[in-house]
Amino acid sequence: MSHSAEYIKNLRVDHVGSLLRPQALKDAFRDHRTGTISAGELRARQDEAIAQVVREQVDHGLPIVNDGEYRRQVFLQSFSKVAGFEEWENREIPKRENAKPADVRPAEHAHDGACCGYSPVPLPLRRATRRLELVNNDILDEYAFVKGLTDTPAKVTLIGVDRIIHGYGKPQPQDIYPSLQAFIDDLVRIQRELIAGVAAAGCRYVSIDEPSLTGYVDPASIAEQIARGEDPAQNLSHAIAADNAAIAGHEGVVFGVHLCRGNRQSLWHREGFYDGIAERLFNELNFDRFLLEYDTPRAGSFAPLRFVPKGKIVVLGLITTKVGELETADGLIRRIEEASQYMPVEQLALGPQCGFASVIEGNLLTPDEQWRKIDLMLDVARRVWH
Secondary structure, X not given: OOOOHHHHHOOOEOOXXXXXXXXXXXXXXXXXXXXXXXXXXXXXXXXXXXXXXXXXHHHHOOOOEOOOOOOOOEXXXXXXXXXXXXXXXXXXXXXXXXXXXXXXXXXXXXXXXXXXXXOOEEOOOOOEEEEXXXXXXXXXHHHHHHHOOOOOOEXXXXXXXXXXXXXXXXXXXXXXXOOXXXXXXXXXXXXXXXXXXXXXXXXXXXXXXXXXXHHHOOHHHHHHHHHOOOOHHXXXXXXXXXXXXHHOOOOOOEEEEEEOOOOHHHEEXXXXXXXXXXXXXXXXXXXXXXXXXXOOHHHOOOHHHHHXXXXXXXXXXXXXXXXXXXXXXXXXXXXXXXXXXXXXXXXXXXXXXXXXXXXXXXXXXXXXXXXXXXXXXXXXXXXHHO
């Protein structure tokens, strides 16, 4: 099997990154937080769980694998080992007032008996206290461990610059960062260090999570930006420029970018169609693969795909990770055919709309339901793209 960048760029399936954690791993995080086990013991349990989930991905036939984000409590932690920020705090992530549960899912079907509970996770809102400096390349550690487990190529996932800007606090103190651009420049510098590390280790696929990009079509998010005295269009320009700068010049690496409207424990908190930003995103962002949430009417129609240039791949996120009910092969094929009215089917791929566990608790479905969805994805891709 070829593991070239061209092979990876044209994969017909993908999964965003996070997979449901086994209960033993969730218990290990809890025990470490309470001081019951050491950091070394937590690491050993993570290693064991990652080895198992990589075997499962290979056994199910996924052409590219990752560690399921099993070393993280929340997907944002790819950027946690950065000096100059306030310390991470173990407390609840505030839920926006318009956060809503998934459209269908009886509470009694929740995989761990909990429905929409909010256990403590590292709060991703911190302020800079001095100029930022990378302490440890966590995604390199994640990649190196997976690479040693399998010959199947592995991907890494990384929070995007725009999500960091919105999640890590601004404006910054004037004596540390005299302007927003100076802050962004340091974020980009650190992102480039992270990516350069995994690229040098042989990683050929880096996927950037940029859920904040849907904030530029969500009416509530746009109103919040305006209320802060910001220009959403200018913010989008900052986001595009920053992400392009972060991924520029890493030869031989395929870059994907993922957009969604919220995914914590099967909740969503944004609305808005891609139409308002599609032309700019598809033509100005220098990514090879666009992983787009498309599992509910909240994402709108496939019409914005008409702006996708030749040479770029769109991974249609038609398979929901929010509920366990299994999609049908015929239904997915019909939707792929609908999308192909706006761009060639040769530029399309299939995937889940988001991760299965953006936070450690996971979405409200069972591991068996998760793997059935992955098997269905693979089956449909074989039928559509042979």
